Amino acid sequence: MDPPTKEPKTTPQRHSRHGSSGRVDEISLAIFGNHAREMFKGTILTSFVAPIPRRPTRGPLDISDPAANPLSPTNLLHQSSSQILSPPTRYHTPRLPSPTPGSNLSTLSSVPSFKTAHSTLQSTQKDFSYLLRPEIYHPLALIDVPPPFRSPSVQPDPSTPIPELISAGHWRSAAIRAAQQLTAPTLSPSDHTAIFALIYTRLSCLTLCNQTPLAAQEVKCLEDLNSSYYRDDISGLPLVPWHLRVLAVRLQGMGYADARRGVMGYYDLAREARLTLTSLKKRLSEHNAKELETKGAIENEIIIWKERLHDLGIRVASALVEMEDLEGAARFLKTLRPSTSSDGALRLEAQKALLYLCLGDVDAARLCISPSGPTPGDPATGNEEERKKEQNIILALSHIADGNYDASAAIWEEFISSGAETAVYKQNLAVCHLYLGRMDDARTTLESLLTTPEGPNTFHALTFNLSTIYELCTERSRALKIGLAEKVAGILSKERTSGISGQGSEKVNGDFKL
Numbered sequence: 001m002d003p004p005t006k007e008p009k010t011t012p013q014r015h016s017r018h019g020s021s022g023r024v025d026e027i028s029l030a031i032f033g034n035h036a037r038e039m040f041k042g043t044i045l046t047s048f049v050a051p052i053p054r055r056p057t058r059g060p061l062d063i064s065d066p067a068a069n070p071l072s073p074t075n076l077l078h079q080s081s082s083q084i085l086s087p088p089t090r091y092h093t094p095r096l097p098s099p100t101p102g103s104n105l106s107t108l109s110s111v112p113s114f115k116t117a118h119s120t121l122q123s124t125q126k127d128f129s130y131l132l133r134p135e136i137y138h139p140l141a142l143i144d145v146p147p148p149f150r151s152p153s154v155q156p157d158p159s160t161p162i163p164e165l166i167s168a169g170h171w172r173s174a175a176i177r178a179a180q181q182l183t184a185p186t187l188s189p190s191d192h193t194a195i196f197a198l199i200y201t202r203l204s205c206l207t208l209c210n211q212t213p214l215a216a217q218e219v220k221c222l223e224d225l226n227s228s229y230y231r232d233d234i235s236g237l238p239l240v241p242w243h244l245r246v247l248a249v250r251l252q253g254m255g256y257a258d259a260r261r262g263v264m265g266y267y268d269l270a271r272e273a274r275l276t277l278t279s280l281k282k283r284l285s286e287h288n289a290k291e292l293e294t295k296g297a298i299e300n301e302i303i304i305w306k307e308r309l310h311d312l313g314i315r316v317a318s319a320l321v322e323m324e325d326l327e328g329a330a331r332f333l334k335t336l337r338p339s340t341s342s343d344g345a346l347r348l349e350a351q352k353a354l355l356y357l358c359l360g361d362v363d364a365a366r367l368c369i370s371p372s373g374p375t376p377g378d379p380a381t382g383n384e385e386e387r388k389k390e391q392n393i394i395l396a397l398s399h400i401a402d403g404n405y406d407a408s409a410a411i412w413e414e415f416i417s418s419g420a421e422t423a424v425y426k427q428n429l430a431v432c433h434l435y436l437g438r439m440d441d442a443r444t445t446l447e448s449l450l451t452t453p454e455g456p457n458t459f460h461a462l463t464f465n466l467s468t469i470y471e472l473c474t475e476r477s478r479a480l481k482i483g484l485a486e487k488v489a490g491i492l493s494k495e496r497t498s499g500i501s502g503q504g505s506e507k508v509n510g511d512f513k514l
Contacts (some may be wrong), residue, residue, distance in 0.1 A: 124233060125190040126190060126192065126229065126239075127189050127190060128189050128190070128192055128195050129189035130221070131182070131195055131199065131221055131222070132182055132183060132187065132189060132195070133183075133221075134183045136218055136221050137179040137182065137183065137202065137218060138214050138217070138218065140172055140175065140176060140211065140214075144210065144508045144509050144510075145172075145507070145508060145509070146482075146485045146489075146507060146508070146509055146511075146512060146514060147485075148482075148485045148486045148488075148489035148490075149485070149489050149492075149507050151489065151493070153493045154489050154492055154493050155170075155173065156168065156170045156173050160173070162174050162177050162178060162181075162201060165177065166201070166205070169506055170506055171205040171206075171208040171209035171506040172205070172209045172211075172506050173506075174201060174205045175201070175202050175205035175206050175209065175211070178198045178199075178201040178202040178205065179202055181198055182195070182198050182199065182202070192239045192240075196239070196240050196241055196244055197241070199222070199244065200241065200243060200244040200247065202215075202218070203215045203218065203219055203244075203247055203248070203251060204247060206218070207247075207251075208506070209506045209508065210508045210510060212251075212254070213254075215251050216251045216252070216254040216255035217255055219247075219248050219251040219252050219255055220252065220255050220256075222240075222248055222252075225238075225240050225244075225245050225248055226268055242308065245269060246266075246269065246311075246312070246315070248265075249262050249265035249266055249269065250262050250315070250319070252265070253265065253319070259319065259322060259323045260323070262319050263316060263319050263320065263323075266312050266315055266316045266319065267316070269312055270309060270312045270313075270316075273305050273308050273309045273312065274309065276305050277302060277305050277306065277309070280298055280301055280302050280305065281302065283298055284298045284299065284302070310336070310348050313332075313336045313348075314336075314348065314351045314352070314355070316332060317329050317332050317333050317336075317352075317355050318355065320332060321355065321358055321359065326359050326360075329355065329359060330356075330359055330361060330364070333352050333355060333356065333364075336348065336352060346386060346387055346390060349368045349369060349390075350368075350369070350390050350393075350394065352365075352368045353365040353366075353368040353369055353394045354394075354397075356368065357394075357397055357398065357401055360401070362398050362401050362402055365394060365397075365398055365401075366394070366395065366398055368394070369387075369390055369391040369394045369395070370391075392411055392414075392415070395411060396408045396411040396412060396428070399411070400431075400432065400435075405432045405435045405436050406432075406436070408428075408432050409429055409432040409433070409436070412425050412426075412428050412429040412432065413429060416429065422454075423449055423452070423457045423459075423462075426445055426446075426448075426449060427445075427446065427449065427461055427462055427465065429445060430442040430443075430445040430446045430465065431465060433445065434465075434468075434469065434472075439469065439472065439473060442469055443466070443469050443473065446462060446465060446466045446469065447466065449462055450462075450487065450488075450491070456491045458488045458491055458492065458507075460511055463484065463488060463507070463511045463512055464510075464511060464512075464513065466484060467481045467484065467511075467512050467513040468513065470484070471513065478514070481512045481513060481514055482512075482514070484512055485507070485512045485514070488507065489507075
């Protein structure tokens with residue numbers, strides 16, 4: 001009997017990851033090549049499949065044809081806005097293809113720049129509905145309003161427009177009306193012009209009616225006004241007006257209890273102002289002399305931005321004073337230089353002098369308005385008559401700071417005899433009389449301002465100083481102060497009946513020291 005024939009040994013069949021049984025893993029053969037075939041020589045391969053060649057792929061670095069790139073500016077223009085804008089983001093930033101490896105960068109000059117590609121897209125309307133939520137705006141209580149001013153005869157008509165409320169001095173009513181219009185369903189969330197105008201009215205009127213803490217809380221909803229969302233997608237210009245941005249810097253610093261945040265915010269705005277000035281001056285140099293209208297418009301815009309830049313400098317110094325960094329404020333004031341315009345230089349020097357008086361540096365305040373400053377031929381000198389007037393005002397205030405009340409009173413009497421702005425000058429003269437111990441003269445002068453032939457005066461400094469004199473003259477000061485409040489309320493009621501706009505019609509308890 002023949003011995004049983006031995007069957008050749010075979011490797012056990014195993015399944016590869018690709019699900020093919022009875023064969024060696026194709027990926028291993030593809031990796032090792034001929035060496036793998038020698039290793040598996042002698043095994044029974046039921047079948048052998050050649051390695052699958054790598055499919056050609058095109059990545060972002062391989063795209064050289066703009067037509068094949070879905071993100072090219074050409075294809076972006078043919079897509080709808082719903083396809084361009086992705087749901088999670090507020091706005092879309094188009095991306096241009098990267099250069100292929102080994103390509104010459106000079107050949108990419110024909111590709112449109114980001115600004116060109118972006119300007120060809122339609123601007124999308126931004127949604128500002130998060131600024132229209134009713135919970136943002138706090139109700140204004142009447143607890144700090146004196147009882148005589150709560151009468152309907154003193155309050156304005158509910159249908160009065162906001163501009164008329166502001167011109168009449170009804171700050172509280174204007175702030176309430178602005179909040180009502182902001183939360184009204186008729187206001188479109190995409191109408192940024194109306195929204196920001198109402199927000200500025202709300203915040204500024206809250207500040208004027210002694211509700212600055214509320215304004216500091218409500219301004220937080222604006223967050224970072226320098227972000228790209230508050231800029232136009234095409235032109236890149238800010239959508240928020242300049243005056244609102246300046247006001248928001250101070251209020252946000254107060255709201256977050258970080259005074260240095262306000263200082264840095266002013267520096268950010270100053271940086272933007274300098275960049276804008278540089279751009280405008282470049283445009284002015286490129287225009288021909290024949291384009292007089294365009295050239296004049298650019299020159300006027302340059303003057304506006306220069307004044308804004310100088311105003312920011314004064315605001316930085318004022319913020320340093322509020323931080324009680326008096327030494328830093330003094331050093332900063334010395335770095336400010338007047339502008340080339342006469343009005344701007346005169347105003348800047350007067351503001352610097354007032355800040356120096358707040359710092360207690362009387363000599364520096366006098367130096368700001370001294371005649372030995374600008375020479376008469378200097379264009380910054382401006383109107384000599386107006387400059388002399390500013391000099392005398394700062395000089396009179398400097399005498400008060402030095403305790404020389406007689407010299408200050410003489411200057412105020414000279415102003416009164418000239419017949420210009422007698423109400424303010426008489427009020428300052430009464431203050432000098434108060435410090436000189438002439439209480440009866442001070443009281444008579446201030447009370448006469450309530451019944452002047454030119455018209456009664458009811459401004460804040462008058463009522464506050466008269467209330468102070470009442471406190472110093474008698475122990476029945478509260479009854480006199482309440483009587484003063486009733487008298488002022490009657491004056492304002494008569495002015496409203498006769499159609500005359502009041503002078504600061506919004507009064508609070510602090511105006512009468514109640």
